[in-house]
Amino acid sequence: xxxxxxxxxxxxxxxxxxxxxxxxxxxxxxxxxxxxxxxxxxxxxxxxxxxxxxxxxxxxxxxxxxxxxxxxxxxxxxxxxxxxxxxxxxxxxxxxxxxxxxxxxxxxxxxxxxxxxxxxxxxxxxxxxxxxxxxxxxxxxxxxxxxxxxxxxxxxxxxxxxxxxxxxxxxxxxxxxxxxxxxxxxxxxxxxxxxxxxxxxxxxxxxxxxxxxxxxxxxxxxxxxxxxxxxxxxxxxxxxxxxxxxxxxxxxxxxxxxxxxxxxxxxxxxxxxxxxxxxxxxxxxxxxxxxxxxxxxxxxxxxxxxxxxxxxxxxxxxxxxxxx
Amino acid sequence: xxxxxxxxxxxxxxxxxxxxxxxxxxxxxxxxxxxxxxxxxxxxxxxxxxxxxxxxxxxxxxxxxxxxxxxxxxxxxxxxxxxxxxxxxxxxxxxxxxxxxxxxxxxxxxxxxxxxxxxxxxxxxxxxxxxxxxxxxxxxxxxxxxxxxxxxxxxxxxxxxxxxxxxxxxxxxxxxxxxxxxxxxxxxxxxxxxxxxxxxxxxxxxxxxxxxxxxxxxxxxxxxxxxxxxxxxxxxxxxxxxxxxxxxxxxxxxxxxxxxxxxxxxxxxxxxxxxxxxxxxxxxxxxxxxxxxx
Numbered sequence: 001x002x003x004x005x006x007x008x009x010x011x012x013x014x015x016x017x018x019x020x021x022x023x024x025x026x027x028x029x030x031x032x033x034x035x036x037x038x039x040x041x042x043x044x045x046x047x048x049x050x051x052x053x054x055x056x057x058x059x060x061x062x063x064x065x066x067x068x069x070x071x072x073x074x075x076x077x078x079x080x081x082x083x084x085x086x087x088x089x090x091x092x093x094x095x096x097x098x099x100x101x102x103x104x105x106x107x108x109x110x111x112x113x114x115x116x117x118x119x120x121x122x123x124x125x126x127x128x129x130x131x132x133x134x135x136x137x138x139x140x141x142x143x144x145x146x147x148x149x150x151x152x153x154x155x156x157x158x159x160x161x162x163x164x165x166x167x168x169x170x171x172x173x174x175x176x177x178x179x180x181x182x183x184x185x186x187x188x189x190x191x192x193x194x195x196x197x198x199x200x201x202x203x204x205x206x207x208x209x210x211x212x213x214x215x216x217x218x219x220x221x222x223x224x225x226x227x228x229x230x231x232x233x234x235x236x237x238x239x240x241x242x243x244x245x246x247x248x249x250x251x252x253x254x255x256x257x258x259x260x261x262x263x264x265x266x267x268x269x270x271x272x273x274x275x276x277x278x279x280x281x282x283x284x285x286x287x288x289x290x291x292x293x294x295x296x297x298x299x300x301x302x303x304x305x306x307x308x309x310x311x312x313x314x315x316x317x318x319x320x321x322x323x324x
Numbered sequence: 325x326x327x328x329x330x331x332x333x334x335x336x337x338x339x340x341x342x343x344x345x346x347x348x349x350x351x352x353x354x355x356x357x358x359x360x361x362x363x364x365x366x367x368x369x370x371x372x373x374x375x376x377x378x379x380x381x382x383x384x385x386x387x388x389x390x391x392x393x394x395x396x397x398x399x400x401x402x403x404x405x406x407x408x409x410x411x412x413x414x415x416x417x418x419x420x421x422x423x424x425x426x427x428x429x430x431x432x433x434x435x436x437x438x439x440x441x442x443x444x445x446x447x448x449x450x451x452x453x454x455x456x457x458x459x460x461x462x463x464x465x466x467x468x469x470x471x472x473x474x475x476x477x478x479x480x481x482x483x484x485x486x487x488x489x490x491x492x493x494x495x496x497x498x499x500x501x502x503x504x505x506x507x508x509x510x511x512x513x514x515x516x517x518x519x520x521x522x523x524x525x526x527x528x529x530x531x532x533x534x535x536x537x538x539x540x541x542x543x544x545x546x547x548x549x550x551x552x553x554x555x556x557x558x559x560x561x562x563x564x565x566x567x568x569x570x571x572x573x574x575x576x577x578x579x580x581x582x583x584x585x586x587x588x589x590x591x592x593x594x595x596x597x598x599x600x601x602x603x604x605x606x607x608x609x610x611x612x613x614x615x616x617x618x
Contacts, residue, residue, distance in 0.1 A: 108603065111607060113420055114363055123596075126597065129593045129596075285436075291429070294426055294429040297422050297426045298414055
């Protein structure tokens, strides 16, 4: 209850962040950067879920592009083929993706470590192949065209600025919900499973159930992120939900700081903008991107947030010692 | 469609040939994993490097296929050795996820570099094995399939000989079994690591040169080959050398049969369905040891 109270009253730093988020479009006038910001917000939704699964529960998934794709295509199918409104298609796409996550998670979460990551690669690849080949529903390789923009009380949310203000409240709500989950009893159970599964089981935690819960939440978030992507771009290509995409999600949380609340946010910002800025290097773009990742992992294994936090804490301790 | 006995034989030969290539890639994963405890996601790119190295050598140095095969294998092995030296040795004690992501980062760099050097266009190998099919009894086979099976077989024989009969090979097996004990016995474990990484990369490279003449050679070819080699390794039992070979062959056959009898659109999905099925129902694979479920 205290968490919900915090959420309603909003602690001071949170208000500052919300104000920054709301005012960004007044500072950033470039449509291009605003469009990138929208991508960043969508990816934050997805990586918050992936961080819950991989960072806090310790279960590696290299197949989340699959759930992202399922959410996007379900939403596209519901709104185009069945003619439903965005406000119905959006939650349903999340629920269906979560249900598929339940069906998949139940058997594969028995696997551990590297084996789970391999199985999740398989899930992602099969999803991609189904999206390409199930032409009747997904329109196959040519992609899904003409997905309508959401309409909010008669206002069509059809440009990047309006879409930004659709995304901001969703991201803020999800951020607070995920964080209160992490701080709750369930969150402690997740971390216990990550740190020592057997010990967690002895403490009376239902390990299988908690892992599945974490997996379902992360697939739900991937699903709604996919739905938001579909209605923003209006077009879906099955080739964008690839193994590389799944890997880049993991890279984002790892670069930002795996298992830190702020990790995914920093990681998504950094990698999305870095990739764009490196366009300047033309064909060397991917080389620099790859090298950056390898270097972060080699020299900052806790990610950017984790490493800076550690340095900061060390400095604070030293200052306290000096004061004494 | 009426499918006769000779058609089935043909499907088997084609499946065997691809299966042998998967086996080589799978062996690469297995050897790296046994020695270094790393799942090297750049293994598929060694396959691609082998193919582009092989093609370049073939086109520029007089067109001797076997010379380009050997040098492409050596070239890929050298790249594997460099990766081991720079990345794996530094990250020895990192958590598995960091290692996995690091190898994927390496794979991105290699693929992008290759794209700059060789371009993103698909290139084609000249038909080195001859383009006219040979008739053996009732079946008609492309000679390239027979060559692939033969060369892969010889490579695996040589590898077995190396591990069973030479001192260096035995030292590597000892290192894989128990690093500290091997080190106390005077084995240079870093040399073993280095060799393991380069042998893995070399095998992948040979696989790439072998499929070069059947498929197009392109810088993106490593991704799918890497994942399939992986599926083969898991199917046979991850960490088991005979398992990698058996897994590759079974995967190749299963793929070719399902492409012929069910649908070729989902040809690539077969590998992943087998992969997940094996992981869920029999995680140790066909020939894997019990302890592999870590």
